Amino acid sequence: MPRVGLTPDQVVGHALALIDEQGLDALTLAAVAARAGVATPSLYKHVSGGLAELRRLIAVRVTEELADRLAEAAVGRSGDDAVAAVLRAYHAYATEHPHRYTALPQAPQPDDDLTHAAARLVGVIIAVLREYGLDGAEAIHAARTVRSVAHGFASLSIGGGFQLAEDLATTQNRLITVLTTGLRTWPTP
Amino acid sequence: MPRVGLTPDQVVGHALALIDEQGLDALTLAAVAARAGVATPSLYKHVSGGLAELRRLIAVRVTEELADRLAEAAVGRSGDDAVAAVLRAYHAYATEHPHRYTALPQAPQPDDDLTHAAARLVGVIIAVLREYGLDGAEAIHAARTVRSVAHGFASLSIGGGFQLAEDLATTQNRLITVLTTGLRTWPTP
DNA sequence: CGGCTAAGGCTATTAGCCTTAGCTTTATGG
DNA sequence: CCATAAAGCTAAGGCTAATAGCCTTAGCCG
Numbered sequence: 001m002p003r004v005g006l007t008p009d010q011v012v013g014h015a016l017a018l019i020d021e022q023g024l025d026a027l028t029l030a031a032v033a034a035r036a037g038v039a040t041p042s043l044y045k046h047v048s049g050g051l052a053e054l055r056r057l058i059a060v061r062v063t064e065e066l067a068d069r070l071a072e073a074a075v076g077r078s079g080d081d082a083v084a085a086v087l088r089a090y091h092a093y094a095t096e097h098p099h100r101y102t103a104l105p106q107a108p109q110p111d112d113d114l115t116h117a118a119a120r121l122v123g124v125i126i127a128v129l130r131e132y133g134l135d136g137a138e139a140i141h142a143a144r145t146v147r148s149v150a151h152g153f154a155s156l157s158i159g160g161g162f163q164l165a166e167d168l169a170t171t172q173n174r175l176i177t178v179l180t181t182g183l184r185t186w187p188t189p
Numbered sequence: 190m191p192r193v194g195l196t197p198d199q200v201v202g203h204a205l206a207l208i209d210e211q212g213l214d215a216l217t218l219a220a221v222a223a224r225a226g227v228a229t230p231s232l233y234k235h236v237s238g239g240l241a242e243l244r245r246l247i248a249v250r251v252t253e254e255l256a257d258r259l260a261e262a263a264v265g266r267s268g269d270d271a272v273a274a275v276l277r278a279y280h281a282y283a284t285e286h287p288h289r290y291t292a293l294p295q296a297p298q299p300d301d302d303l304t305h306a307a308a309r310l311v312g313v314i315i316a317v318l319r320e321y322g323l324d325g326a327e328a329i330h331a332a333r334t335v336r337s338v339a340h341g342f343a344s345l346s347i348g349g350g351f352q353l354a355e356d357l358a359t360t361q362n363r364l365i366t367v368l369t370t371g372l373r374t375w376p377t378p
Numbered sequence: 379c380g381g382c383t384a385a386g387g388c389t390a391t392t393a394g395c396c397t398t399a400g401c402t403t404t405a406t407g408g
Numbered sequence: 409c410c411a412t413a414a415a416g417c418t419a420a421g422g423c424t425a426a427t428a429g430c431c432t433t434a435g436c437c438g
Contacts, residue, residue: 187367
């Protein structure tokens with residue numbers, strides 16, 4: 001029984017590959033173990049919490065990847081341009097890895113790592129909003145608005161929620177315009 | 190073994206009660222059967238496709254309930270007022286039945302019934318948009334925008350996506366203002 | 379009233395999964 | 409060179425969904 005030299009990160013990597021290829025329902029410890037070349041119980045040496053912890057780790061990883069993509073998209077842009085780029089990057093990530101994105105909300109309750117990763121993602125958005133003169137509590141409300149729009153569009157899009165024939169890119173353009181207009185004329189009380 | 194007199198609708202009802210009380214993961218045929226006072230295999234007499242079909246039926250039912258709620262909220266209102274009411278009703282439904290709402294995107298692929306129910310929901314939104322002078326393809330894009338905002342906010346809200354202490358109702362107010370402003374100044378090309 | 383059919387229950391079984399327990403081997407550090 | 413901890417294994421228990429086959433009830437039709 002030669003050592004495989006597995007690490008928790010590698011286990012998550014195999015799990016993500018599996019999800020990408022066969023969907024979220026195919027995520028079983030048995031399948032991950034087979035892909036890693038290891039017997040199922042051996043996974044507990046690296047992911048002691050079993051399937052629940054694996055799902056948690058997946059959510060953390062996906063959140064980090066998403067935050068990276070948004071940060072990349074925002075760099076070197078400002079204002080409406082940056083917001084548009086962030087929204088497109090968000091949707092692009094979800095479209096490229098639909099099952100992976102669907103795995104995101106499946107985490108039981110948020111733990112420290114997930115909260116940290118989510119905070120980084122929110123940080124990227126808050127940074128983009130700085131050019132609109134939004135800060136403090138209003139920046140939080142605006143960031144929530146951006147996330148709602150981005151997540152809602154991505155989620156419905158990959159979930160088959162938009163069944164009609166109308167062009168999706170056009171919808172995305174309208175959505176971006178609505179959002180940027182809303183941010184520019186932000187309803188400060 | 191007295192007859193229980195089960196119907197598919199009743200099975201879905203038991204399943205929804207179970208989901209509401211114990212979450213989506215607790216949805217198993219065994220648990221539904223126990224609640225219905227029946228052995229597990231007996232469920233196949235009413236829901237021949239097993240767990241997959243049950244999930245499909247649940248998605249249809251929830252979509253119908255949601256469409257009902259939105260229609261109720263919209264009646265007797267118009268313009269921004271109607272849009273605001275629809276958004277609040279959407280969020281209220283998701284908040285009242287968080288697990289049920291989470292069950293919505295779990296349907297495998299959309300079938301005829303689900304498409305029909307979704308069409309009714311979209312119909313309610315399109316009707317609300319008529320007062321903005323939007324029709325044809327632009328009405329579709331606008332309806333998608335409304336759904337994206339409503340779903341995104343509801344989904345993040347019940348999924349624990351908004352962890353900071355800022356008031357959620359305020360975020361909702363800002364979101365509604367951004368959306369209605371966007372609809373009034375709709376970017377027709 | 380008698381009997382037939384179909385529907386709605388049941389038990390038993392199989393296959394697959396997660397998880398724990400306990401053993402064995404490998405690698406590594408002193 | 410050996411001790412120990414890490415990393416693998418097999419075995420077993422308890423879930424689950426799903427299928428097969430049987431039995432009983434309800435209701436209808438002659």
